Amino acid sequence: xxxxxxxxxxxxxxxxxxxxxxxxxxxxxxxxxxxxxxxxxxxxxxxxxxxxxxxxxxxxxxxxxxxxxxxxxxxxxxxxxxxxxxxxxxxxxxxxxxxxxxxxxxxxxxxxxxxxxxxxxxxxxxxxxxxxx
Amino acid sequence: xxxxxxxxxxxxxxxxxxxxxxxxxxxxxxxxxxxxxxxxxxxxxxxxxxxxxxxxxxxxxxxxxxxxxxxxxxxxxxxxxxxxxxxxxxxxxxxxxxxxxxxxxxxxxxxxxxxxxxxxxxxxxxxxxxxxx
DNA sequence: TCTCTTATTGCAAATAATTCGCAATAAGAT
DNA sequence: ATCTTATTGCGAATTATTTGCAATAAGAGA
Numbered sequence: 001x002x003x004x005x006x007x008x009x010x011x012x013x014x015x016x017x018x019x020x021x022x023x024x025x026x027x028x029x030x031x032x033x034x035x036x037x038x039x040x041x042x043x044x045x046x047x048x049x050x051x052x053x054x055x056x057x058x059x060x061x062x063x064x065x066x067x068x069x070x071x072x073x074x075x076x077x078x079x080x081x082x083x084x085x086x087x088x089x090x091x092x093x094x095x096x097x098x099x100x101x102x103x104x105x106x107x108x109x110x111x112x113x114x115x116x117x118x119x120x121x122x123x124x125x126x127x128x129x130x131x132x133x
Numbered sequence: 134x135x136x137x138x139x140x141x142x143x144x145x146x147x148x149x150x151x152x153x154x155x156x157x158x159x160x161x162x163x164x165x166x167x168x169x170x171x172x173x174x175x176x177x178x179x180x181x182x183x184x185x186x187x188x189x190x191x192x193x194x195x196x197x198x199x200x201x202x203x204x205x206x207x208x209x210x211x212x213x214x215x216x217x218x219x220x221x222x223x224x225x226x227x228x229x230x231x232x233x234x235x236x237x238x239x240x241x242x243x244x245x246x247x248x249x250x251x252x253x254x255x256x257x258x259x260x261x262x263x264x265x266x
Numbered sequence: 267t268c269t270c271t272t273a274t275t276g277c278a279a280a281t282a283a284t285t286c287g288c289a290a291t292a293a294g295a296t
Numbered sequence: 297a298t299c300t301t302a303t304t305g306c307g308a309a310t311t312a313t314t315t316g317c318a319a320t321a322a323g324a325g326a
Binding site for chain 4: 048
């Protein structure tokens with residue numbers, strides 16, 4: 001996943017943002033992570049200050065380069081936004097893994113009372129990982 | 134939805150918890166809400182202290198009577214746990230509505246690396262409500 | 267109904283998460 | 297090499313969530 005990191009950085013640069021050491025490292029971590037990361041995890045990985053990580057992750061969100069995953073009772077996690085996929089969360093230890101998107105859930109048209117359109121979805125499964133059985 | 138409120142209270146009492154005025158009111162609000170509520174909304178509705186609401190909602194969670202809904206960038210919301218359904222969230226104003234569960238998403242068996250079992254899921258759609266178009 | 271025990275509440279204070287302000291630094295344009 | 301200004305780090309301000317404790321009230325038993 002080397003490409004993902006450079007893709008993010010190139011995109012940012014093309015949009016007028018600066019590429020700094022911290023940003024390069026954060027993008028590298030996001031690109032190589034096998035599961036979504038919290039702000040704190042990111043800050044520790046690149047050993048930078050949390051406030052800066054919050055700011056940068058929010059920038060990536062605004063630029064539509066990362067996806068925010070929220071799970072019950074946990075802090076939000078972020079991951080590079082490439083092909084759409086789902087997640088499984090272990091209710092024992094909080095471990096999060098990817099699940100390929102087998103098909104795209106649809107909202108029954110007639111049940112969309114009060115909504116004009118739907119363009120995205122998050123699907124999260126909850127279960128028990130092998131270590132927590 | 135009168136039954137939902139008494140169901141929750143009866144269940145709690147049967148399990149040895151006390152039924153108080155605040156709890157009755159909180160259950161009533163949860164029972165009649167048409168969308169999941171935040172701790173703050175609940176506290177304002179019954180005009181009680183937030184700390185107590187946190188405690189009670191956590192109790193309801195432990196007793197498996199409410200369901201926690203987490204959406205991107207928002208505070209967690211809670212709702213009475215009856216028939217399973219999904220949600221649509223407006224990315225403009227945060228409004229949340231119910232969506233009946235048309236079918237139950239499954240995890241492809243072979244893609245569950247590292248997990249022993251999956252027993253639950255949350256599906257949230259993101260879109261734009263009529264008022265925010 | 268009255269009394270007693272103790273779960274629950276409200277309030278204040280502690281802790282955790284997120285955001286903000288600002289001076290120092292360093293990208294990148296010229 | 298210089299200059300402009302976006303970005304960082306740090307501290308402090310908010311906001312969210314949890315905790316401790318004394319006062320209250322639910323519900324069991326007399």
